[in-house]
Amino acid sequence: PLPITIPCIHSFHYGVIERFQKLKPPMAPTLLLKPSISAPSCNWSRQKLFLDPSNANGRLNVVARGVAPHGKSVRHRNKGELLKGADKKTDQNNWRRLMKQIEDTDSPVAVLRNESLKHQALPRDLVLGTLVRFKQLKKWNLVCEVLEWLRTQHQWDFNEMDFIMLVTAYGKLGNFNAAEKVLSVMNKKGYRPNVVSRTALMEAYGRAGQYKNAEAIFRRMQSSGPEPSAVTYQIILKIFVEGNKFKEAEDVFETLLNEKISPLKPDHKMFHMMIYMHKKAGSYEKARKLFALMPERGVPRSTATYNSLMSFETSYKEVSKIYDHMQRSGVRPDVISYALLIKAYGKARREDEALAVFEEMLDAGVRPSHKAYNILLDAFAISGMVDQALMVFKNMRSDGFSPDIWSYTTMLSAYVNASDMEGAEKFFQRLKQGGVEPNVVTYGTLIKGYGKLNNLDKVLEKYEEMRLSGIKANQTIFTNIMDGYGKKGDFGSAVLWYKEMEYHGTAPDQKAKRRLLSLAKTEEERSEANLLVGPLDDSGSIQSINGAFRLVDDDDDEYGDEGDIDGNEVDDKEEDMHKQAWSSYERQDVPIILEREKDQRKEGLDTVAVISL
16 A cells, blocks of 8 residues: 555645546555535635545545536546536526526516416426525515415415415515415415414514514413414514513513523524613613623624624724624624724724724725625714725725715715815715715705804705705704704794794604704793793604614615714614624524625626525
8 A cells, every 4th residue: 555644634635636546556545536526615716625534444535525627527426417417507597597587677477477488387496496585685575476476376386385485575574464364364274373474473563563463472472372483582572672662572581581481592683682772772781781691691692792782882992892802702893893993983083093994804804795885984984084985985886886875975974074065065066977866865964064164055055956956854954954043143043944844844853952942042032942842852862864774674775765964873873783783693594595696786696506495
């Protein structure tokens, strides 16, 4: 036998195998090479070898896992395996073609109908792969559309799993009426309610804001079954927190923490939701205690958990400490972690540290998503770091993302926060010339900038331009105009603009009311202001006008329909970061069907391995 020394298994690659194969000793070789094909690795450039020392004759079997380089034949593959591989590749090509057609037409049913005309029966794997892909993309409306069409196709055996997927999709859409109807049909067909279908109905009511109905379903599951699962508890906690039913959420979570009566062990999602709840309630100390409790209960802290804690802190020193602790714990920061740290340094006007963190992120190979780029933009824009914000804006383009209205508006706010209204106007013109339609937040950003400079004429000019564009003002814009008159000592005009807000059907929020009260200087003015404002909400909670900043909504909209453009903007964007972190948790439960997936907008859909639902 040849004396062969193998210093490190992981140093092997196909070049080593070829050299071994060329060796021809005078007697039977003791090194047998047994290549076998496995699923492609996400790292296409690195091949792995495993040694099997279990051979009774003392021989070492070297098993190569991966895909052979082009031009290299893989031995010991029979004809049947080759044909099977060819069939699989054909199926994958068909699936990619189908998804491309759906992407182009935005009508999955039309594409599937045409496909069914070509084949007498639709390939089940093809349809299931399409449904799972829509599920991954959270396009629940398309899931419903396809499944409802399949229900009408006699050649499709619409079984219990299809019904469960349909009711789950309606649950995600918050369509409890449709979910109830599907459950009724299931009952008639003899399919008994299970924990998945009941949880889906509960979620449908929760997403529709019917919190009492959602809670009733959960309590019924607790008392008479089916027994709630971990996912059920995750969703009911989310529903309670969304509905500000904090006590109910705490009661449920305390039950889970009680090992004597708990039906299951609370997981990282439940801890994460409760930490978020305490942040929402302003109970930061309780949030920190839960964070400390996680390792005691054997629940690993994740990146999203650290991000939540970072978002609580207002001091850049505290944010930096949490970030350092995360790295020491071996938890890898994501783009939200970096954005939170950048924002903390930016707010503290520590531009050098903020830029260093951004460069560290790029060096770490963290590639921001489209939404993450917007958050990074805001991290620099909030402190008026125009050059750094422009760098992020350019990187977004070079990374293949087209800036949207929120990207442009955030970049505009960088100029405004730097008190560079000349630069802001130039960028605003660039925005319009690029075919991007300004919205209420865009105009509000400019109005805010001119208001800071006490340039009331330009404030009114931008308001009139916005009005002629058919854009309706929000509370923040009216409040800024009202404030502009108040600063000039014209309380009467401030009152008129307060009334103008009501006249246009925009109810003054708590901030507008407090601002009017603060502008009143004389006893007569204070009396008039009190009469207009009425009793204030002692909680002082001012709801964001941005519907997208509802609690951890797991859709993929960028920043929603509107956005707050005053001081609350910072908190809202940080809440959006938290929402992304929670969404990343939810995505861990979604079956991954793409073996390697590039950016959808640039590359389209790639290799698929269809899995059963």
